[in-house]
Amino acid sequence: MDEQTKTYIALGAATAANCVPCFEHYFATAEKLGISTEDIEKVVEIAAKVRGGAHMVMKDSIRGIIKNTGSPREKCSSGPPNCCG
Numbered sequence: 001m002d003e004q005t006k007t008y009i010a011l012g013a014a015t016a017a018n019c020v021p022c023f024e025h026y027f028a029t030a031e032k033l034g035i036s037t038e039d040i041e042k043v044v045e046i047a048a049k050v051r052g053g054a055h056m057v058m059k060d061s062i063r064g065i066i067k068n069t070g071s072p073r074e075k076c077s078s079g080p081p082n083c084c085g
Contacts, residue, residue, distance in 0.1 A: 004033050015047035
């Protein structure tokens with residue numbers, strides 16, 4: 001994989017993860033590679049849509065948990081390995 005592609009992916013991941021320091025790091029890399037601001041803005045727009053979709057699913061899951069309609073497989077407390085410790 002070439003460096004430009006890696007940088008596009010890293011910019012998108014940093015955006016989706018809300019990681020400003022990562023975005024700043026890869027933005028500097030993008031500038032050095034000659035990636036245009038327009039292309040970076042497109043990457044940010046796509047990543048924001050992904051993040052927005054994930055947020056929508058999270059909100060729906062929370063509503064289900066609150067209403068006690070969440071499925072058992074959504075719970076991490078059913079034994080190791082689990083995500084919450």
